[in-house]
Amino acid sequence: MAITRDQVLHVAKLARLDLREEELERLTDELGAILEAVSKVAELDLSDVPPTSHPLDLVNAWADDEPHAALPLDDALANAPAREGSLFRVPPTG
Numbered sequence: 832m833a834i835t836r837d838q839v840l841h842v843a844k845l846a847r848l849d850l851r852e853e854e855l856e857r858l859t860d861e862l863g864a865i866l867e868a869v870s871k872v873a874e875l876d877l878s879d880v881p882p883t884s885h886p887l888d889l890v891n892a893w894a895d896d897e898p899h900a901a902l903p904l905d906d907a908l909a910n911a912p913a914r915e916g917s918l919f920r921v922p923p924t925g
Contacts, residue, residue, distance in 0.1 A: 834862045847912060 839859045843850050850858065904917055913920035 834859060834866055 836855065836859050839855060839862060840850075843855075843858075908914045908917075908919065911919050
């Protein structure tokens with residue numbers, strides 16, 4: 832399964848990444864190789880493998896709920912594309 836330059840640009844836009852041309856070419860090649868490796872799973876005969884949601888037994892390892900100091904506001908909003916006072920500013924939906 833190949834991935835196109837336009838698909839990489841679309842994902843980069845969704846992730847708010849500004850890629851240089853050489854990064855775009857490299858990522859297109861690397862993501863294509865990853866998709867090709869993952870697609871090899873489709874070639875396996877899995878008819879005798881029961882459906883499962885996870886290959887291992889899941890066990891919850893809950894940590895004690897300990898109070899911690901709050902993250903400073905400027906740190907919390909440091910990577911926000913836009914802010915309004917002490918809030919994240921997001922585009923309207925609908």
